[in-house]
Amino acid sequence: MTDENSNIIKTSIEGVVLIQRPIHGDARGFVHEPYNKKELEEATGIEFNPVQWTHAYVRPGVIKAVHSENWNKLIYPITGILYAPIVDLRPDSPTFGKVEYITIDNTKEDSKRQALFLPKGGIGNSVCVLGTEMMHYFYLIDEYWDDSKAQGVAWNDPDLNIKWPIENPILSERDQNNPSLRELFPEKFK
DSSP: OOTTOOEEEEEESTTOOOEEEEEEEETTTTEOOOOOOHHHHHSOOOOOOOOOEEEEEEOOEEEEEEESSSSSSEEOOOEEEEEEEEEEEEETTTTTTTTEEEEETTTSSEHHHHHHHHEOOSEEEEEEEESSSEEEEEHHHHHHOOOEEEEEEOTOOOOTTTOSSSOOOOOOHHHOOOOOOHOOOGGOOO
């Protein structure tokens, strides 16, 4: 992983990192910098130049998964607890099909808050809310949203066997009909 003084925590999937930066606060409140371009680039080797900032609001009981877009993305939850199974969907990757479970709880008052960075090119991300509080989160992307560049994998794919904390999730029509890993990458299952 990384040394304890670093603000970047590497995961088992190449390019996927947690950004954990300190909060600077006093009796008035705090200031927090979830993203520092130079620091992220030094840690990942990826130049991240966001062009779009989106605010999302997700209710408990919802699963948004497994989405893979062809742009770099930084996710920063503000309220609620984010449960994010991340999947390596890069067919040439040594960790193809691996699921990394990430939970971010920025509701606690502590010295660090977290953001999640996902590189472009085949990382499937998911969003699920733990608990009963609605979740607001912001995400930055370095290309303008283009639905034709988005791809999905079935949230309940048996090959991924993602451990969801919800039994009967609320899903979009698209997420109910996403193809399986085997349908997308048949050559990986011969």
